[in-house]
Amino acid sequence: MTPRSLPAALLLSLAGVAAAHAQGAPASNSDGEQISVKGANGAPACVTCHGARGEGNPAAGFPQLAGIGAKYLTEQLEAMANGSRVSPVMAATARALNPAQQAAVAQYYASLPSPLNIDRLAATAMHPVQPADTGAWLATRGAWDKNVPACNQCHGPGGIGVGENFPALAGQPAAYIAGQLRAWRQGQRPPGPLALMPAVATRLTDAEIDAVSAYYAGLPKAADLLASQGARP
Numbered sequence: 047m048t049p050r051s052l053p054a055a056l057l058l059s060l061a062g063v064a065a066a067h068a069q070g071a072p073a074s075n076s077d078g079e080q081i082s083v084k085g086a087n088g089a090p091a092c093v094t095c096h097g098a099r100g101e102g103n104p105a106a107g108f109p110q111l112a113g114i115g116a117k118y119l120t121e122q123l124e125a126m127a128n129g130s131r132v133s134p135v136m137a138a139t140a141r142a143l144n145p146a147q148q149a150a151v152a153q154y155y156a157s158l159p160s161p162l163n164i165d166r167l168a169a170t171a172m173h174p175v176q177p178a179d180t181g182a183w184l185a186t187r188g189a190w191d192k193n194v195p196a197c198n199q200c201h202g203p204g205g206i207g208v209g210e211n212f213p214a215l216a217g218q219p220a221a222y223i224a225g226q227l228r229a230w231r232q233g234q235r236p237p238g239p240l241a242l243m244p245a246v247a248t249r250l251t252d253a254e255i256d257a258v259s260a261y262y263a264g265l266p267k268a269a270d271l272l273a274s275q276g277a278r279p
């Protein structure tokens with residue numbers, strides 16, 4: 047049987063399947079897990095850098111993905127693929143995945159339990175801090191003399207993350223957080239909600255960026271220590 051002899055409806059159906067495949071057919075959460083473990087289209091497995099359960103690798107500067115919102119993760123993959131978020135490490139991987147695969151792997155990591163102790167982290171926001179503790183002060187009080195709001199106002203008490211647009215900061219590697227703040231300063235990341243982050247980053251000094259990054263990186267351990275001591279606000 048030649049293509050000319052096939053019914054028109056069947057030809058249209060086959061054309062639709064081919065188009066869907068080319069654009070990236072809808073992928074499931076299990077597809078996302080497979081990509082995370084085995085990679086896809088020449089892209090390496092996500093677990094290689096981000097850990098078996100998306101816990102990240104602080105020593106190497108690779109961020110936690112588990113429990114981060116799917117919308118946020120998808121947007122970051124799209125941005126790294128199109129170059130609006132500059133990432134020499136991730137660009138090729140992001141470009142290798144089609145939109146459905148990007149969404150699937152984002153949904154998979156969003157579905158994983160966060161390694162953070164949310165209650166303990168949130169409780170840290172109730173403890174007093176001193177202006178001399180630059181990182182803690184910026185995180186919980188901000189620097190209103192130069193119109194920098196407290197990081198916790200958007201990212202939640204203790205940097206636990208809020209909704210789909212504001213990811214958790216607590217426990218992320220200090221080098222990663224600092225690198226992203228400097229990327230916003232240099233116009234190497236999309237501005238995000240309300241175009242807030244480039245404005246914040248440009249108003250912070252390098253020392254302030256390093257201080258607030260170190261604060262959030264060390265916050266899970268600090269929260270555990272406060273809890274073990276039975277500390278009260």
